[in-house]
Amino acid sequence: MNYADSARIKAVLTNCWFLYTENIEESDIIIFDTCSVRQKSEDKITGQLKEINPNKKIWITWCMIQHNLRNQKITSKELPENLKRGNFLGYLQTKNPEIIGITADEINTLNKNQLTHETIWINHAFNPLFYTLKKKQENIELFRRIDDTWFLPLILQKLGYQIQHDQEVTNEYSKIIPEWFNTSMNNHKKTAYIPISSWCNQFCSYCIVPYARWLEKHYPKEQIIEEAKRHLVSWCKEIVLLWQIVNKHPDFVDIVKDVLKLEGLERLRYTSPYPNFYTPELLKLHETESKLCPHIHIPFQSGSNTVLKAMRRGYTSEQAKEFIDNIRNLKRDISITTDIIVGYPDETEKDFQETLDLVKYGKFDMIYIGIYSPRPGTYAHKNHPDNIDRKTKRARRDNLNEILKKTSQENNQKEIGQIRKIIVDKKDENNMYWYTDNMKQIIIINKSDFKINVWDFVNVRIIKAIPFKLYWEIVEN
Numbered sequence: 001m002n003y004a005d006s007a008r009i010k011a012v013l014t015n016c017w018f019l020y021t022e023n024i025e026e027s028d029i030i031i032f033d034t035c036s037v038r039q040k041s042e043d044k045i046t047g048q049l050k051e052i053n054p055n056k057k058i059w060i061t062w063c064m065i066q067h068n069l070r071n072q073k074i075t076s077k078e079l080p081e082n083l084k085r086g087n088f089l090g091y092l093q094t095k096n097p098e099i100i101g102i103t104a105d106e107i108n109t110l111n112k113n114q115l116t117h118e119t120i121w122i123n124h125a126f127n128p129l130f131y132t133l134k135k136k137q138e139n140i141e142l143f144r145r146i147d148d149t150w151f152l153p154l155i156l157q158k159l160g161y162q163i164q165h166d167q168e169v170t171n172e173y174s175k176i177i178p179e180w181f182n183t184s185m186n187n188h189k190k191t192a193y194i195p196i197s198s199w200c201n202q203f204c205s206y207c208i209v210p211y212a213r214w215l216e217k218h219y220p221k222e223q224i225i226e227e228a229k230r231h232l233v234s235w236c237k238e239i240v241l242l243w244q245i246v247n248k249h250p251d252f253v254d255i256v257k258d259v260l261k262l263e264g265l266e267r268l269r270y271t272s273p274y275p276n277f278y279t280p281e282l283l284k285l286h287e288t289e290s291k292l293c294p295h296i297h298i299p300f301q302s303g304s305n306t307v308l309k310a311m312r313r314g315y316t317s318e319q320a321k322e323f324i325d326n327i328r329n330l331k332r333d334i335s336i337t338t339d340i341i342v343g344y345p346d347e348t349e350k351d352f353q354e355t356l357d358l359v360k361y362g363k364f365d366m367i368y369i370g371i372y373s374p375r376p377g378t379y380a381h382k383n384h385p386d387n388i389d390r391k392t393k394r395a396r397r398d399n400l401n402e403i404l405k406k407t408s409q410e411n412n413q414k415e416i417g418q419i420r421k422i423i424v425d426k427k428d429e430n431n432m433y434w435y436t437d438n439m440k441q442i443i444i445i446n447k448s449d450f451k452i453n454v455w456d457f458v459n460v461r462i463i464k465a466i467p468f469k470l471y472w473e474i475v476e477n
Ligand code: SF4
Pocket: 200, 201, 202, 203, 204, 207, 208, 209, 210, 244, 245, 274
């Protein structure tokens, strides 16, 4: 999702004649499009902020500051009295917003009657965290909501930038369709990430996402298909449909079918689906449609019914197994990956064994293992004390990793002899990194006579397998 959001920020800024670079050294402004799903993500950003050259300006948006807005409890007398205001939920429907929040003085001179639904809050007014960070790091210039991206030209003018932009301001965040020339987040990318909905209503007990934005909103099918078409007429070969619960979109199956019909498409993927919202028709498409990747990432989180209930996930381990059976019964090999959280409050050894049981049953190709860390403001944080010690959490993670390694080796062994279409993901001095249509990574030693570019599609035959990696040889197309 951050890729898709960043692409939209980039689309609006290039429309204001900013130039985009991924080279920090040559940049003047560094934009942090933040994530706060785990505490680790926030810690990483805090660390990176300190490393930024003080001559460069920093803008920060999205999850980390939006959810922290709710949790800020700054009592310093230095704070302006109106500071705790903030609108960070929902869309602002206006063409003529008032933008406030640049200085503490400005906030305090505001007449409360001036604060209407047409006010955009930035910096101090948007989030007291700005006040704290700005004192340590003077080069932070902008704090704002992601949903105000469409208003960036006006926000920047308010900050003193002399800019021009040639689009009408409507704040239809969902309608910022990145144009083909400025969507990719690097120069060669052939993958377009298309959000089909925004936000999440599921309120899993441990998750911060529902607190970072507003209630879920589905984008119209026609708009999604239009965006896919725009990408495919130019540089794009692979479409990834995105949302926190991507298959909950009421038209999801139709969207998949319609995108599959589009000219120029080589691959279609989507992430992340939720077990409860799969339909037999969607699963069947994986069997019949060769361009729909033979891979399903399905986050199960736990194999214990007690833990799943505490997490408010809405399914049981028996239903998870039945779902795995339905995938395995398709007449096409589908790789399955999942997310598991270890050390959720009160997770007993028996609960963990039930998770191991699910993991062995699922024979997953990859498990993204998260060690539970409480996220302030969530139901779990308020109601379930984080009572599993760090040593136990780590031991459970290591135990899962051991099983994963073994399964990955067994699954990869079955790939030997298969012909797969792979896409070159990235290249550095020593290696090339690839992934197959079933989302397995291939790494090779770079060779000078190797005439393949990043984002090329190539057919390869798998010749050797180790855990998490496949080796290959090129097959003539
Ligand atoms: S489905 Fe649950 S875990 Fe996923 S984003 Fe929504 S609340 Fe978070």
